[in-house]
Amino acid sequence: MTAQPFPVSEIVASRRPHRKDAARNYDALLAAAREAFAESGAEASLEDVARRAGVGIGTLYRNFPTRRHLFESVYAGEVDDLCKVAEEVADREPWTALTSWLRRFVDYTVTKRAIREALNDESEIFLACRESMYAAGGPLFERAQKAGEARADITFDDLLRMVAGITATNFLDDAQRDRVLSVALDGVRASR
Amino acid sequence: MTAQPFPVSEIVASRRPHRKDAARNYDALLAAAREAFAESGAEASLEDVARRAGVGIGTLYRNFPTRRHLFESVYAGEVDDLCKVAEEVADREPWTALTSWLRRFVDYTVTKRAIREALNDESEIFLACRESMYAAGGPLFERAQKAGEARADITFDDLLRMVAGITATNFLDDAQRDRVLSVALDGVRASR
């Protein structure tokens, strides 16, 4: 089973230039952007991204004409990773599989929150990512519902937003984040 | 019972100028800032705030030397309101009182998220607000715990962060937000 209908990253990868030096710069820019956004949030300066990547600002703009292009590319890569994890956990117990994936989803949300906010839902690529992610995680949730492990009166979308919300806030430490997440997930099981 | 040890707003109110016109400007600025922050987030331009208030930029800076001062003042006002609500609901059933207050807390978080993020925990006033708010809501939670309505293995801080997190994310509509919040609150009751 391939969890996603099509790998989102391919949509973006098609933009990767062919010439050797250009491709290297493209990759460096993506890596630098990932780093810069994680560190300074979505409003990190593009000039800074170029500097980190060791390329001129002109090169950045040639590859990513707008800030949005950069967001999309970074974001799509992350989503693609996440989809792969869904396949990896698919053979575990229903509830365990679901929560394992959700834990991974947490890491994803924590670092990528800023980007997701900036990418308001108009973007085509954003929609593709969304679809892709739901295709990957949704079955895990449905399986847990059918097994009577997860309550039936909520949707996968409800669940994801809940987890995303909880993990997006600041906590005193990781232990508290886990504790709170567990409490909320108990709510998801509560109707057993 | 006075829920808070001291009304936070007083700390800030002491900065309100005495002369009639000056006081009017001060109030206009606060209102304008509330509006601008709600609309454009924490990075709203201060020039825009002054314009909305119908005063010169110089007047803004005289009253609030830094962006942080403005944040603090707006924020403190909100917190103060919230504390008053805790008193109002105190005579209801333990669980009902708690959730009623939390619903109000939601409104507060939704609009004030941006400010709270910008106000990282160094600020003196932020700490006072925090204390004030905990003094107001904490007893509601403890009462629910003692009544066996809320699980005993989490803290009030855990609860608040959970609710804050959930309500800070975007939902399709208010119905979804409520649904998700209910699920999470079920988790808080789960150990009954």
Add this chain to the structure above:
DNA sequence: ACTCTAGCGGAGGCACACCTCCGCTTCAAC
């Protein structure tokens, strides 16, 4: 009414990010 001082407004200097443009460099096809 008079004064004197707290308060006002906004022009303007500074800093910084965005984005364009074009002369130079480097790849890769032949």
Add this chain to the structure above:
DNA sequence: GTTGAAGCGGAGGTGTGCCTCCGCTAGAGT
């Protein structure tokens, strides 16, 4: 090796927000 074009970089124009400073205004005390 030659050559043409794809790609490079960063100087510099533009816009925007921050904050200061100072001549003017109007409230408050007498």
